[in-house]
Amino acid sequence: MNGVVLQHCDVLVIGAGPAGMAAAVAAATRGAAVVVIDDNPAPGGQIWRDGPGAVLPPAAHRWREALARHANIHVRSGTRVVAATMAATATATATAPRELLLEDAEGATRMRWNKLVLCTGARELLLPFPGWTLPGVTGAGGLQALVKAGLPVAGERIVVAGSGPLLLAAAATAHAAGATVLRIAEQASFASVARFGVGLVRWPGKAAQAVALGGMSVGAQGLRYRTGSRIVSAQGTAQVESVRLRQGGREVDIACDRIACGFGLVPNTQLGQLLGCALAGPGLSVDALQATSVAGIYAAGECTGFGGSERALAQGTIAGHAAVGQEREAKAHQRERARWDAFAAQLHRSFALAPELRQMPGPDTLVCRCEDVPLSALSSCTGWADAKLHRRCGMGACQGRVCGDAAQFLFGWTPPAPRPPLSPARIATLAALAALPDQGGQGDQGDARQ
CATH class of the missing domain: 3.50.50.60 (FAD/NAD(P)-binding domain)
Structure with missing residues (x-):
């Protein structure tokens, strides 16, 4: 990798599931330069994941076609967020550049954005x-x-x-x-x-x-x-x-x-938390226009709580319009969102996990499979930090994403705070992070709209 490319966009959407696609299409109607990044090979997210054995519903094809119709939407598949640079943190001033460090098969990119829409989805709860x-x-x-x-x-x-x-x-x-x-x-x-x-x-x-x-x-x-x-x-x-x-x-x-x-889904809130966004329950906290607690950052879809693709589409549409200042258009979709919020609430009530599920693991059952930590080794721990320091729980490849959620259900522990890198990255990318201009380094200039 020869240096780090610097790019800029008006609206950066993280995640190309239903919420991300809807947000990108809504934002693009105002002529904004929109970049959508996703770590999957094609848009659709987990619910509309493509592949040799996949049979996609008509809605998935419609939204993919909608993305393709807008020349001002640039979809970057196979791309992950590695870290937020100093300028992207919640302590940055309103005029400071906001940027994320991305990585794909070609190398690393510093992506600067004016508005950010987090559509990072959810992961399975494995007990x-x-x-x-x-x-x-x-x-x-x-x-x-x-x-x-x-x-x-x-x-x-x-x-x-x-x-x-x-x-x-x-x-x-x-x-x-x-x-x-x-x-x-x-x-x-x-x-x-x-x-x-x-x-x-x-x-x-x-x-x-x-x-x-x-x-x-x-x-x-x-x-x-x-x-x-x-x-x-x-x-x-x-x-x-x-x-x-x-x-x-x-x-x-x-x-x-x-x-x-x-056993259900857990919102992926790591990036939002890293950027300083507040939580509301397990998901990111948002207002009526899907804005988070950090100015210029919106969130939509299952990172705000699980509720299905219809809710994600409504939330994404509202967030996309709001991100480009189309408040009236955003409010036009609030009734649809409310309808699916009611469905989500009914879903959560009906399939709430029974306390008896905490009795499933035995003393020898591994809770942290990455580091081979059994339940018995955690029973005397006072919390997540204690388990991590003295039992190496969460120190493996998943970085606590699996065992952290399980430990929260089993013991009521607060999950570990997210820390960069948020995903596996090349040594060269991590070295580039330390050499960014904020730390005295330099990067190559580019533009996502070219």
């Missing part, structure tokens, strides 16, 4: 249980991503467990790829799931999706979707061979080849 580190155990969303990327699962026997509508979506993806879904174990009670189903009359589109997904929940041996059911353990030597589930007051063993287990 530990005996056997969860066996080959063949993935997250529910992780299974979807693997199948879309071309993982052959035809003929495999799969059990899906955890909580939320993502279980049905993951099961449907595996089923369509030729797998046999033996069981969908939902931890929420029958009454809670039934109330959620009845309430979908307010959102007819979601009701239709539920009916379509529910159809594949009935197999040759009867109903495969069981409420009030949770995973106890996974068994196997070199890989998964069976799973034990607790259904009511009894336990059942099911022979299987793969387990997909997910």
Whole structure:
């Protein structure tokens, strides 16, 4: 890498999922120079992830086409945020340049922006249980991503467990790829799931999706979707061979080849926090125009809390218009957002995690799989800092993204504060960060609008 390229844009959008695409299109209508960065090969985010095994919905194609229609939108796929430079922090003055250090396959870029829209999405909440580190155990969303990327699962026997509508979506993806879904174990009670189903009359589109997904929940041996059911353990030597589930007051063993287990989503707020944005619950705090607590920074989609693609599209549209001063156009979409905010609230109430899930890991169950830290080693720790300093919890490759979320659920610990680099980076990129003009270095000039 020969130096660091310096570029500038009017609006920088981080994330090319539904929220990011909607924000970019809305901002582009004012003629702003918009740059969208995303670490995936193509726009769509996790929900509309493309690949050899993916079947994208019409909405995904429509929004991709909308991005392509605007010559003032530059999409940079395969690009990650490494760090925020000194000028981008919340302590910078209003006139100081705001910039992020990015990296792609070609090298590093210092991207300066006038307005920033964070659409960083969410990640799966993975909770530990005996056997969860066996080959063949993935997250529910992780299974979807693997199948879309071309993982052959035809003929495999799969059990899906955890909580939320993502279980049905993951099961449907595996089923369509030729797998046999033996069981969908939902931890929420029958009454809670039934109330959620009845309430979908307010959102007819979601009701239709539920009916379509529910159809594949009935197999040759009867109903495969069981409420009030949770995973106890996974068994196997070199890989998964069976799973034990607790259904009511009894336990059942099911022979299987793969387990997909997910307990909802956790907002990706690391970049926002690094820039000084306040939190509201697990997500970034935003006002009626999707503005965060830091001037010039907006947030939309699941980094503000999980609520589905429709909510993300509405939020992204509002944020994009607001970022370029189109307040009237932004307010025109607030009713649509309110409609999907209500859906999100119902979703969270219906699939709230039961306290009994904290009993899943045993003393020898690894909580931090990167550093091989079992539950027993953490029981005497007073908090995250203590666990990190004395047990190396969170010191591995995931940097606490997996075990930090698990520890928050299990122990109530506050997750670790984000620190740069936010993603793996080349040594040359990290060296360039130390040599930026703010620290006495220099970079090559460029413009994202060229």
